[in-house]
Amino acid sequence: MKFRDGMWLVAEGKRVEYAEEIYSIDQSQDGKKLSLLCPTMQVRSRGDTLNRPTMTIELEAVSDGILSVEVTHWHGAVNKPPYFDLFPDGKPSIDATVKKSDAGTTLTSGSVAATVTAEPHTFDIRFHSADGTHKLTSLLHRSVGLAYSPATSTPMQTADMRDIQHYILTQTTLGVGEQVYGLGERFGAFNKVGQSISLWNADGGTSSEQAYKNVSFWLSNRGYGVFIDAPEKVELEVGSERSCRVQTSVEGQRLKWYIIYGPSPKEVLSKYTTLTGKPNKVPAWSFGLWLSTSFTTEYDEKTVNGFLEGMRERDIPLQVFHYDCFWMRGFHWCDFEFMSSHFPDPKGQITRLKESGLVTKVCVWINSYVGQASPVFKEAAEKGYLLKRKNGDVFQWDLWQAGMGIVDFTNPEACKWFVGCLNKLFDTGVDSIKTDFGERIPSKDVQWHDPNVDPAKMHNYYAFIYNKLVFEALQERYGKDEAVLFARAACAGTQRFPLQWGGDCESTFEAMAESLRGGLSLGLCGFSFWSVDIGGFEGYPDATIYKRWVQFGLLCSHSRLHGSNSYRVPWLIDNDDKSEEGATAVLRKFSQLKCRLMPYLYSEAMEAIKHGWPVSVRAMCLEFPEDRTAWLCDQQFMLGSRILVAPVFSETGEVEFYLPAGKWTSFWDDTVLQGPMWYGPSVHKEKHGFTTLPVYVREGSILVLGKEAEQRTVYDWTKPENHEVRLYEPNESSSVVLYDADGKQVTTLNTAEEHGTWRVDGMEVRFRRGSRIQNY
Incomplete structure (x- = not known):
């Protein structure tokens, strides 16, 4: 939201008042917090303290490298839940210091610090590294303010705020050449400078400014990040209102955000995910190929078996089969009942699939909505499990499912009921859940079971509680590290419940590229695992699009063939072209490559979740932060x-x-x-x-790979007969940490050069300088 008309004028219909000076500074007894009283005019006489607002800015040392900034206008405003679940693994201790000098008052939190100016009648707060070597960003003149819309002409009007919107805004400075990344899975330009962004989950596909996964965190190429602690709608003008500032605004009386210092982007992500949570481990089987029925296609047990047998006949390794929406009857979503006309014996069918070896695991589609045609709707409505309107009616609309209601996860009994429905699925042999939707959650004229929650905050936060509930139900049934979702909606913290996929994309090269931009942006928000609909969701991919998307999709952390109204098995794409460059051969090659990469890929995944980094797709800037070009790729x-x-x-x-x-x-x-x-x-x-x-391998690398034509993602790759070691331009510091398929660290492999021969932990490795492959 823009509050100004250029640099000089206020936008029409807005009234903005800025903190004009830092009048006083109070220090907390524990030395971890500074409280700044900031009037909206310079106070030069006692009379200047009257009939003027003040804003309070609290700076707090949170943990090493993290400071929080909270701006409040009226302290008496209720701060309703939900709140982001911060430091889920425990808050680290912090040594904070406050020092005063001629330059000002400096609060230090480990490696980061904020200095409040000592200049009288001045507003100036600088954020920098504790040692003073790195300037990060600042809050300068007219950078913290409150706003009214419509504009008020007298304070008397604020006696009745029912028709007046109140905003808090901050503007942090953008340095010369500074770039901004992240803010969730955004499909537009990778660098967000110049964009106006609303963090408000929406089902808008991948070709618009909307996003399924709005994450209130952004990363700067200057060595810091900012996490906005606001589940409600957050609006950002990233160099788009003032070209040298990032403006953040929320409707309400307070705005809180954290500045996180790296200095490297990897360190920023590690600290950010300590704050909001690290991704859980996912099982090795989930890295294999997933095949979906697609969305509106006609299918039954015979169709499913035909697909799976066709994949096996063509030596295409498949790990997971996914039943999309129409495993349930039309108009009955989501009542958790297999459609008896097409699946008369779901438990028997799933058992037969697994016993035949056609598939290892089974996933089904669900959402958190209930269509009124299903008897389940009546039960859920009568028991108060569904979101209501303020007049007591169940909230319903005909968007997506006719007369559908929305499960109210603020009701503990509704949560128990929903988990009970999931357990019935698990009893049939279902191993994983695709948690679709969760974006179009109404924020007006609604009453949640928990009367304390703020409906505006629940809109984005619903994605967190929805995915958390299903993920934990899977953990309860299958074990802590065996749970895996295929989720579409997310907000900050949802990275704890992997994995997420990119949503509804078209079957074009342009959609493939925008999907990649979305995955890169989400990865820079601490999401380790990500997937995409191979071939594109909407439309009918031709053979060229399909095969290029297969290459891309099988080199993501997770890989799924899925479409809307057409099947995605390769032999239907190109009339079963049996050449080496046909769709079947390409899918076979890259599916087997994925299996072969498992020793490397899974070990990288274990390191990534430890630190809160993406596995794939990982932005180039994370590995090469000093390379300015890498930030543009x-x-x-x-x-x-x-x-x-x-x-x-x-x-x-x-x-x-x-x-x-x-x-x-x-x-x-x-x-x-x-x-x-x-x-x-x-x-x-x-x-x-x-x-x-x-596909290029970095100098100094040791790759541990499976054997050629490997068809498994779960195998003992630590055994010499099951793996191959490759060296790529090795040096004395080349090393790799190897994990097994259970995620257990087995060993660290190191290189040494003896008389011109390279060895890996004492094993001689044949090596030709410049050669791609060296086997032992």
């Missing part, structure tokens, strides 16, 4: 820390990509390229068929 990504992937977004197979400094070896052949360099039409022009794409 939104058409490529890192698969873990060692492998660079550049998907192909063209009909011709031509691709342009960037390699940071060092030597990079093609995963496919002996080619070694030198960075930093852009490679494309003019330099080392690469044109790829459908069996390859640019």
Whole structure:
């Protein structure tokens, strides 16, 4: 939301008052907090303290590298829940200090500090590293304010606030060349500078400014991040109202955010996810290929078996089969009952599927809505399990399901009932849940079971409690580390309940690229695991789109074939082309590659969740923060820390990509390229068929891989007969931490050079300088 008309004028219909000076500073007894009293005019006489608002700014040392900033106008305003669940694993201790000097008062929280100016009649707060070597951002003149809409002309009007909106806003400075990333799974430009962004979950697909996953965290390329502690709608003007500032505003009487100092982006994410929660571990089987029935397609047991048998006949390894919406009757979603006309014996069918070896696990689609055609609706309504309107009616509309209601997860009994429904699914053999929807949660004319919650805050936060409930139900049934979701909606903290997928995309190269931008942005908000609908959700992908998307999708952390009104099995895409570049062969190759990568990929995943980093797709800037170009790359990504992937977004197979400094070896052949360099039409022009794409391994890497044509994602890759070790331009510091399929750290492999021969922990490795592969 914009509050000004250019630099000089206030926007029409708005009244804005800014903190004009820091009148006084109070220090808490424990030395962890400063309270600043800031009037909206400079106080030069006693009379200036009358008939003017003040704003209170509290600076608090939270943990190492984290300071909170809370701005309040009227302290008597009720701060209703829900609140973000912060420090879920316990709050770290912090040594805070307050020092006064001629420059001002400095509050230090480990590695980060804030200095409040000592200049009289001045408003100035600077954030910097504790040692003073890094300037981060500032709150300067006219950077903290309150606003009314419509504009008030006298304070007397605020006696009745029912028709007046009240906002708190802050503006942090943007330095020259500063860039901003994150803010959830956003499909537009990767760098958010210049954008107006509303953090308000919406079901808008992947080709708009809306987002399913709005996360109130952004990352700067200057070594810090900002987490906005506000579940309600947050509006940001990222260099779009004032080009040198990030403006954050909320409707209400208070605004709180945390500044998090790295200085590296990886350190920022580690500290941010200590604050909001680290992702849970997911089982190794979930990394394999998932096949869906697609959305509106017609299917039954025969159709499902035909798909699965077709995949096995073609040597395409498949781990999970997913039943999408129409496993239930139309108009009855979501009543958790298999459609008897198509699935007369669901438990028997799922048992037969698993016993036949056609599939390892089964997933089903659900949402948290109940259509009124189902008898379940009557039960849920009578027992008070559904969200209500203020007049006592059940909240209903005909959007999505006719007359549907919304499960009220603030009601403990509704939660028990919902988990009971899930347990019946688990009893049939269901292993995983796709938690779809959860974005269109009304915030007007609604009454939650918990009368204390703020409906505006519940809109985004609903995604957290919905996914948390289902994830914990899976953990209760299958074990802490065996739970896995396929979730669409999210807010800050939902990374704790993996995994998330990118939502409804079209079957085009453009949608493939925007999906990648969404995954990169979400990864920069602490989400370790992410997937995408391979082939695109909407439309009918041609063979070229399908095969390029297969390459991209199988190199994400998780991989699912899914569509809207057409099947995604490869032989239906290109009339069962049996050539080496047909859809079947391409899917087989990259599915087997995923299985082969498991020793590397799963070990990278264990390290990633420990720190709150993305596995894949990982933005280049996380690995190469000093490389200015790496911050611009939104058409490529890192698969873990060692492998660079550049998907192909063209009909011709031509691709342009960037390699940071060092030597990079093609995963496919002996080619070694030198960075930093852009490679494309003019330099080392690469044109790829459908069996390859640019996949380059970083200098100094040790890769532990499975054997060629591996078809499992769960196997004992720690045994020599099940793996291969590759070295890529090794050096004395080359090492890798290896985990087994249970997520247990097994060993750390290190290299050493003896008389010109490289060894890995005493095992001789054949190595040719510049060669791509070295086996022992």
